[in-house]
Amino acid sequence: MARIVPVIASSSSVAFSRNLHLGLCSASPRPPSPLLGLGFAIHQHCLSGIRTSRLIKRGTCIKASSPGNMAQPITTIGKEEALEWVKKDNRRLLHVVYRVGDLERTIKFYTECLGMKLLRKRDIPEEKYTNAFLGYGPEDSHFVVELTYNYGVDKYDIGTAFGHFGIAVEDVAKTVDLIKAKGGKVTREPGPVKGGKSVIAFIEDPDGYKFELIERGPTPEPLCQVMLRVGDLERSIEFYEKAFGMELLRKRDNPEYKYTIAMMGYGPEDKNAVLELTYNYGVKEYEQGNAYAQVFVDNIDFAKELE
Numbered sequence: 020m021a022r023i024v025p026v027i028a029s030s031s032s033v034a035f036s037r038n039l040h041l042g043l044c045s046a047s048p049r050p051p052s053p054l055l056g057l058g059f060a061i062h063q064h065c066l067s068g069i070r071t072s073r074l075i076k077r078g079t080c081i082k083a084s085s086p087g088n089m090a091q092p093i094t095t096i097g098k099e100e101a102l103e104w105v106k107k108d109n110r111r112l113l114h115v116v117y118r119v120g121d122l123e124r125t126i127k128f129y130t131e132c133l134g135m136k137l138l139r140k141r142d143i144p145e146e147k148y149t150n151a152f153l154g155y156g157p158e159d160s161h162f163v164v165e166l167t168y169n170y171g172v173d174k175y176d177i178g179t180a181f182g183h184f185g186i187a188v189e190d191v192a193k194t195v196d197l198i199k200a201k202g203g204k205v206t207r208e209p210g211p212v213k214g215g216k217s218v219i220a221f222i223e224d225p226d227g228y229k230f231e232l233i234e235r236g237p238t239p240e241p242l243c244q245v246m247l248r249v250g251d252l253e254r255s256i257e258f259y260e261k262a263f264g265m266e267l268l269r270k271r272d273n274p275e276y277k278y279t280i281a282m283m284g285y286g287p288e289d290k291n292a293v294l295e296l297t298y299n300y301g302v303k304e305y306e307q308g309n310a311y312a313q314v315f316v317d318n319i320d321f322a323k324e325l326e
């Protein structure tokens with residue numbers, strides 16, 4: 020069966036358009052970058068016309084850094100066949116991968132301030148990196164974070180295309196108090212979101228990754244959003260719908276603050292992690308970073324296969 024693993028990178032549109040050529044549903048004469056900061060990797064098969072920055076085969080990433088050095092799909096299938104599979108597939112967001120400068124420091128912050136559990140760690144000395152998986156429940160039923168520590172690298176540029184991760188909490192003010200008491204950095208105090216009613220706050224982890232705390236009732240999936248800024252919202256929505264079978268769950272324009280958001284995912288927002296695509300009026304490109312946040316989307320059987 021064809022498997023597709025999209026990889027969402029926190030690098031900018033510049034990196035995206037350099038690394039990824041999409042022909043999907045587009046007659047664009049140049050490579051479109053529907054998702055600023057998003058890269059996609061395709062496992063085993065390739066949707067017709069999609070080229071990718073990374074191919075992932077049983078956990079191995081093959082890097083292709085420029086159009087002249089594109090990793091080639093192992094096999095290709097027709098677009099119709101691929102879209103048929105997309106409709107049948109039972110997918111969800113599995114984990115988001117990004118780089119941190121001090122693994123133990125981040126694990127301490129996520130467990131003590133954000134209440135996550137350390138699910139597992141794996142060291143790959145031959146490749147000089149260590150991964151740690153953290154989340155609010157087991158990987159087979161929860162969206163989790165996969166931190167990557169590259170030996171000796173203590174700093175990354177997050178760029179501006181990646182926005183933040185969303186965490187649903189029952190009491191934002193209380194959570195913020197706890198985070199402050201633990202020495203965490205709060206960048207936006209609790210209160211209603213500008214132009215709306217939801218109570219939110221923003222905090223920053225030790226590497227500067229932003230987390231939005233969102234006040235909600237009890238939820239099975241506290242790690243509930245990955246926010247990415249995109250330069251063309253309609254094109255991004257179409258891309259996620261057609262290539263990955265996601266649904267547009269909600270769209271909200273906020274003209275007063277000059278942005279529109281679109282929630283994309285595989286199920287209701289209160290039960291599943293979703294992508295929050297943000298379009299800021301008139302902004303077509305964002306700064307490239309090297310901290311890469313990649314979101315893996317697949318069904319859990321494939322996740323086990325990757326182990």
Ligand SMILES: C[C@@H](O)C(=O)SC[C@H](NC(=O)CC[C@H](N)C(=O)O)C(=O)NCC(=O)O
Nearest residue numbers: 182207211212213217219248276278297299
């Ligand atoms: C509940 C959900 O709708 C939100 O929280 S939206 C949060 C809001 N987002 C933006 O402003 C996006 C546009 C911004 N220019 C960007 O690129 O990040 C937000 O962050 N509000 C800030 C606030 O203080 O309310």
